[in-house]
Amino acid sequence: MSIDFEALTAKQNFPLWEQTPEDVLKTANELIEKQKNLFDKIAATEEPTLDNLLKPFAELNNKDAFPESQVTFYQYVSTNKELRDASTKAEELIEESSITEWSRPEVYKVFQKLYDAVKDTDIDPESKRYLKKSVTAFKRNGLALPEETREKIKKLKVELSNLSVQFAKNLNEEKGFVLFTKKELDGVPEDVIGSYSKAEQDGEEKLKVTFKYPDILPLLKHAHNGNTRKTAYIAYNNRCSENAPILEQIIKVRYELGQLLEYDTYSDFVLEERMAKKKEVVLDFLSDLRTKLTPVATVELEELLKLKNDDLKSRGLEPEDKVYAWDSAYYNELLLEKKYSVDNIKIAEYFPLESTVNKMLGFYETIFDIKFVRIEKPAKGAVWHEDVQQFAVYKNIKHGEPRQEFIGWIYFDLHPREGKYGHAANFGLGPGYLEDDGKTRHTPVTALVCNFTKPTPEKPSLLKHDEVTTFFHELGHGIHNIISQTRYARFHGTRVERDFVETPSQMLEYWTWSKDEIKGLSSHYKTGEPIDDDLVDKLIKTKHVNTGIFNLRQLFFGIFDMQVHTIKDKKDLDELDLFKKWNSLREDITLISSDNNPTKGYSSFGHIAGGYESGYYGYLYSLVYAADIYYTLFKKDPMNVESGIRYRDIILTRGGSRDSIDNLKELLGRAPNAQAFLQEIFG
Known part of the structure; x- marks a missing residue:
């Protein structure tokens, strides 16, 4: 039975992106007022129940999630500076109000009273989890502490929020x-x-x-x-050097918060809600990995230095005794070309963006049993920029009469422009959830924002292999947001523990290093021919070339992040010199010299300013889980649909509605371990 997807998609509602700066601020203030009114009602509730507390609380958070994300998203993608500025202001207003509301002890007491009443009953697990997480959030705002301390915490959290928003704004602009x-x-x-x-x-x-x-x-x-x-x-x-003093202040505020909340360090506060749980676990993990990677990177750098001096000699230049920070990318490319006969420029010819993306969607359709339908001519206001592509996503329903269920919208914004977010990321704009009737599902909205080369009249946008991997990774986050089916928006999609959130996307990167899958993704932009076997075989051999150098760089970011957030004494904080720490750690850990040219690289370290503080280690930590899943379920047969659906239903569909470690144990049939990760990295 053929399905008329055009007619089916025409029935689906989609968001409009036509707000003015005034609309954005008006919406922000309306959201603020709605939350305040609800918290006022909760504060006045003497006998809280699931119906008079959890239900209206969840309903507000479910329904307001998208409009809040939408008005704060414009700062990353709009070409209108006034709209970007209004979006930034909206985020500041919403965050400040939210901090105020979540700092109200009378509201906290009502939540605690309801949780105490139901925690030992058999209410549905996701509702119980929601209540528990809410009570924990109040406690982590200091609501169990004296009033004077609570007020200090509230002021610091507002200051921290505003600093983080300004840091991100400077980067975007x-x-x-x-x-x-x-x-x-x-x-x-x-x-x-x-x-x-x-x-x-x-x-x-x-x-x-x-x-x-x-x-x-x-x-x-x-x-x-x-x-x-x-x-x-x-x-x-040295770009965005104006962010350097902002990050210095952010770290000081976080230290004060950790102390007021009675944690040993700010890192202890953060990690309490992560899979790692304790800073000692993270520090030991990073230290152990550094010990294993350093000798590997040392050998790799010796090879690069020889290559560098051979290159300099061939050009009649004097030899040098070090590989400098600005050399590593260049000589890495030269190594791939000379030793492995890999020409990344030539390989990119086989990955024109348009056809590669379409083939990627086909992979995801097969593995997860879903369907993407591109809207060829988006309606007026359906996208925020003419470059943006809009897709409807459907899921196959097997029971009863075979049919397709609409499960969400996904957008691709793939080329750079002024004022746009400068990296690659997925923005989960609107989470899914169950409507009040308990049956109808509100579908999610998500967006991939990347910065790939724009096409020209002579040539389409061509993706380097690492860009193919990047897109596959970000699409993994997008699919996590689309496929997830939780009761509450609070747990939808990527709203899992921060040190697990990268795992699903990192696991899917393995497909871009699998021979049959690479060939399946490829199509020469002139001839349409797939990439030849010899070129693929050579490319695959380079997967872990300079893996020591690359991973020591990641370790540097993670260790710098942990060190500035595990400061215990005020004296050490006062003596902290970010500029000195950044540059000395970078040289010490990466083993690559800057030839006495220190930089303020931390001023563009967006992760540490908002979201991944005391959490950058998660990129390496979650690789352990990613490798375990791939080796266990997919290594022998990457396109095994049964494994794909099992993974989809246990990991992706559940979002954060259960602890990720419990989902992992169910998926693997055992506790996860690092064997596959170590085998993958070190052979």
Whole structure:
């Protein structure tokens, strides 16, 4: 039986993206007023029940989740600066109000009273979990502490929120660039050079290299001139220097919060809600991994140094005794080309963005038994920019008469532009949940925001293999948000423990290193031919080339993050020199010299300013779970639909409605372990 998806999709409601700056602030104030009114009612409730407390509380959070996400999302994607500014202001207002409401002891007491009454009863587990998490959130705001302390905590949390928002705003609005002559850019692919805008400096025509990925990364990977790479690297890592004092203040505020909340360190406060639970677990994990990776990276750097000096000699230049920070990407590319005969520019020809994305969607359709339907001509106001693609997603229903169930909207915003978020991320804009009738499902909305090269009249956007992996990863987050089916928005999709949230996406990255799957994704932009076996085999052999160097860099971010959040004494905080710590740790851990050219790289470390504080370790920590899942369920047969559906239903569908460790044990049939991870990394 064929399904008319066009007719089916026409029946689905979709959000509109036509708000003005005034609309954004009006919506924000309405959301604030609604929350305040509800909390006033809860505070006045003498005999709380599931019907008069949990039901209206959940209903408000369910229904307001999307409008709140929408008005705060514009700051990352809108071309209108006034709208971006209004979006940032809306986030500040909403956060400040939320902190105030969640700091009300009279509301906390009502929640605690209801939880005490039902915690030993047989109410549904997700409702009990919701109540428990809510009570915990109040306690973590200091509601069990004296009034004077509570007021200090509230003020600090407002300050922290505003600082984090400003840090992100500065990053989004960043417009830095470096100017070079065409000669200085020798080695950078011609199509990249052709995309650089022209500028004049001292009467000489130069090319403008911005700090957006499609501009700066090809330079660092391909520019033959070491001074060009050095200049670009230093400028890039000093971008957004106005964020440096903001991060310094953020760390001080977090320290004060940890102390007021009576935790040993701020890290202890954060990790209480993570899978790792304790800072000692994280620090031991990072230390052990560093011990294992350092000798591997040492050998890799020796090989890169030899390659560097052979290259310098071939060009009539003097040898050098170190591989510098601006050398690693360039000589990594050269190593792939010389030793492994891998040409990433040539490989990219097999991955034109449009067809590669379509093939990726086909993979996800097979593995998870779902269907994507692209809206070829989005309705007026259906997307926030003309580049954005809109898809409806359906799930196959097997019981009874075979049919398709609409399960959500997903958007792809894939090219850079001024004022747009500069990295790659998934934004879970609108969570799914069960409507008040307990039967009808409110469907989710999610968006992938990336920065891939824009197509030109001569050539489509071509994805490097690492960009294919990046998109597969972010699509994994998007699918997590679409497939999840929880009762409450609070637990929907990626709203799991922070040190597990990357696991589903990291697990799916394995598909981009599997021979049959790579070939299936490929299609030469001129001929349509799939990538040949020889090229794929060579590419796969490079999966763990310089893995020590790469993972030590990740360890550096994680260790820096942990060190600034595990400060115990005020004296140590007062003596903290972020600039010195960042640069000394970077050289010490990564083993790569900056030749005495320190930078303020922490001023663009967006993760640490909001969301991943004392949590960056999670990128490495969750790799352990990702490897365990892939090796157990998919390594022998990556496209096994039965395994895909089992994984979908146990991990993705449940979102955060259960502890992730319990889902993992059910999926694997045992407790997770690090054997697959260590085998994958070290062989």
